[in-house]
Amino acid sequence: xxxxxxxxxxxxxxxxxxxxxxxxxxxxxxxxxxxxxxxxxxxxxxxxxxxxxxxxxxxxxxxxxxxxxxxxxxxxxxxxxxxxxxxxxxxxxxxxxxxxxxxxxxxxxxxxxxxxxxxxxxxxxxxxxxxxxxxxxxxxxxxxxxxxxxxxxxxxxxxxxxxxxxxxxxxxxxxxxxxxxxxxxxxxxxxxxxxxxxxxxxxxxxxxxxxxxxxxxxxxxxxxxxxxxxxxxxxxxxxxxxxxxxxxxxxxxxxxxxxxxxxxxxxxxxxxxxxxxxxxxxxxxxxxxxxxxxxxxxxxxxxxxxxxxxxxxxxxxxxxxxxxxxxxxxxxxxxxxxxxxxxxxxxxxxxxxxxxxxxxxxxxxxxxxxxxxxxxxxxxxxxxxxxxxxxxxxxxxxxxxxxxxxxxxxxxxxxxxxxxxxxxxxxxxxxxxxxxxxxxxxxxxxx
Numbered sequence: 001x002x003x004x005x006x007x008x009x010x011x012x013x014x015x016x017x018x019x020x021x022x023x024x025x026x027x028x029x030x031x032x033x034x035x036x037x038x039x040x041x042x043x044x045x046x047x048x049x050x051x052x053x054x055x056x057x058x059x060x061x062x063x064x065x066x067x068x069x070x071x072x073x074x075x076x077x078x079x080x081x082x083x084x085x086x087x088x089x090x091x092x093x094x095x096x097x098x099x100x101x102x103x104x105x106x107x108x109x110x111x112x113x114x115x116x117x118x119x120x121x122x123x124x125x126x127x128x129x130x131x132x133x134x135x136x137x138x139x140x141x142x143x144x145x146x147x148x149x150x151x152x153x154x155x156x157x158x159x160x161x162x163x164x165x166x167x168x169x170x171x172x173x174x175x176x177x178x179x180x181x182x183x184x185x186x187x188x189x190x191x192x193x194x195x196x197x198x199x200x201x202x203x204x205x206x207x208x209x210x211x212x213x214x215x216x217x218x219x220x221x222x223x224x225x226x227x228x229x230x231x232x233x234x235x236x237x238x239x240x241x242x243x244x245x246x247x248x249x250x251x252x253x254x255x256x257x258x259x260x261x262x263x264x265x266x267x268x269x270x271x272x273x274x275x276x277x278x279x280x281x282x283x284x285x286x287x288x289x290x291x292x293x294x295x296x297x298x299x300x301x302x303x304x305x306x307x308x309x310x311x312x313x314x315x316x317x318x319x320x321x322x323x324x325x326x327x328x329x330x331x332x333x334x335x336x337x338x339x340x341x342x343x344x345x346x347x348x349x350x351x352x353x354x355x356x357x358x359x360x361x362x363x364x365x366x367x368x369x370x371x372x373x374x375x376x377x378x379x380x381x382x383x384x385x386x387x388x389x390x391x392x393x394x395x396x397x398x399x400x401x402x403x404x405x406x407x408x409x410x411x412x413x414x415x416x417x418x419x420x421x422x423x424x425x426x427x428x429x430x431x432x433x434x435x436x437x438x439x440x441x442x443x444x445x446x447x
Contacts, residue, residue: 022220024213025146031203032139032159035099038195039135040166041173042106042128043071045188046121047270048174048291051277052182052284057117061274065403067118068270069396071125076392078133083385087378091138091145092207094381096200098134103196105131109189129392136368136388137381144372144380146210148226150313152372153323157306157365164299164361167269171288171295180284246382251374251442254435255387258367258428262391263398264334264421265360268294268353271402271417278411280346290350297354298361305330305362309369319373320439324429326366331425333359338422341415356421363425373439 046053050064059067086094105127112120139159147155174188210216210224246252276282276290305326312322337356340349368384375383398417405413 021223022217024216024220025210025224027206028142028146029155029158031199031206032142033162033165034195034199035095035203036135036139036159036162037166037169038099038192038199039102039132040163041169042102042166042192043132044167044170044269045174046109046125047273048171048284048288049178049185049188050270050273051287052178052185054274056182056185057114057121059118060403061406062403063118064274065399067121067125068266068399070122071129072266072392072396072399074126074129075133076389076396078130079137079385079388079392081385082130082134083137083381083383083388086134086138086141086381086385090209091142091381092204094134095138095142095207096203098131098138099196099200100131101134102128102131103193107190107193110186133385133388133392137384140368140371140384141377141381142207143368144377146224148224149319149369149373150310153309153326153366153369154306156368157302157304157362160306160361160365160368161299161302164295164302164357167295167298168292171291175285175288178284246379246386249375249442250435251371252383252386254432255367255371255374255383256390257431257435258363258370259387259391260394261360261363261367261425261428262388263394264424265357265364266391266395267398267402267417267421268357268360270399272353275340275411275414276346276349278406279341279414280349282346286346290346293347293350294354294357297351298357301330301333301358302361302365304358306365306369308362309366323366323370323373323439324433327363327429327432328426330359330363330366331429333362334425335422338419340418359425370439373441374436375442379442 046067053059054064057063082094082098085097105124108124108127109121112124140156143152143155143159173191177187177191178185210221272291272294273287276287282290308329309322309326312325313319317325334356337352340352343349343352371380371383371387402413402417
């Protein structure tokens with residue numbers, strides 16, 4: 001095992017030998033992408049299977065809403081607790097714990113039977129939500145550790161694209177495994193177990209902080225840490241930010257209000273299958289194809305949105321202008337989804353939802369970067385966790401209202417949901433700008 005002195009000696013030798021900057025940080029980013037892919041594959045499978053499970057388990061729309069609410073209650077709790085755990089113990093341990101929990105509960109779904117289906121799914125989704133809550137706090141914190149500010153939105157867009165790859169793989173796996181009558185539905189929940197085990201082994205073998213990684217060149221380390229050269233000593237001294245200070249910061253609330261849009265994303269993810277089935281009467285194969293269109297576009301949005309603000313920064317724009325103009329473009333891409341219920345063509349509806357999904361993922365890539373732009377590294381996971389909790393509460397509120405209204409008055413409720421989805425991003429961006437006219441680093445002192 002290399003000691004810290006050995007690492008310093010190795011880097012001194014590297015400084016004597018001209019080398020390219022290196023791309024070791026992208027190995028770390030690849031692991032974040034893989035983890036996020038597994039995360040979203042686990043959580044998305046139920047959305048694809050929802051119309052099938054609704055028949056097998058005799059669920060009402062309110063029953064299905066309750067199952068989704070259980071996930072989001074746990075997700076909200078997990079966002080607060082896992083964010084704090086990750087900030088305290090670091091991403092190496094925190095991320096491993098997170099994926100172990102969510103994979104175990106994800107596979108538990110396969111053991112459920114109609115006799116205890118509703119309660120069983122509520123319990124399984126609750127455990128899944130606790131574990132999955134750790135993914136984004138850990139990933140955003142890792143990006144802040146391994147990438148300079150100008151690259152963070154792009155890096156976030158790359159790993160966040162895993163959410164859409166996972167969401168694409170979910171309908172592909174379901175339609176390949178599950179029959180039209182629902183036979184083999186259990187196996188759809190087992191496909192991520194092996195991937196999770198492989199990921200944990202790779203993560204524990206590869207991941208360390210940049211300054212503790214012998215394979216990292218001195219030039220690449222300097223590139224990663226370039227922003228720290230300009231930090232004030234007060235910012236460098238911050239080691240821990242108590243919850244009381246986290247909650248009181250305007251940066252925390254600007255991000256958390258932005259995360260209310262997670263309610264829209266959860267709606268797309270968990271209710272699109274119901275919407276296509278209720279309005280267009282699609283088969284499970286047609287539903288899978290429609291959802292693939294949605295998530296392929298979301299994938300492109302995630303990467304493109306992350307690249308967008310870096311493009312503006314490279315053109316000489318300020319960080320504040322680059323991030324906010326990028327968020328505005330994203331919000332405008334989401335607006336047309338208000339027409340999703342007015343078309344009689346399922347593929348037009350799929351394309352409108354796809355455009356909105358791409359806009360949301362581009363929005364998320366830039367919004368996550370706002371945290372690392374404005375908060376010290378030691379508090380990033382906690383702030384992301386708090387914002388995620390706000391997003392989960394928004395999502396469960398939507399689930400409860402939508403389930404009740406769909407059972408009471410029918411599919412007309414989808415119109416109002418898509419109207420809210422399309423307009424909310426512009427409104428929320430305006431609120432973020434009022435709270436943070438400039439994206440400035442939070443002024444905090446050492447605890």
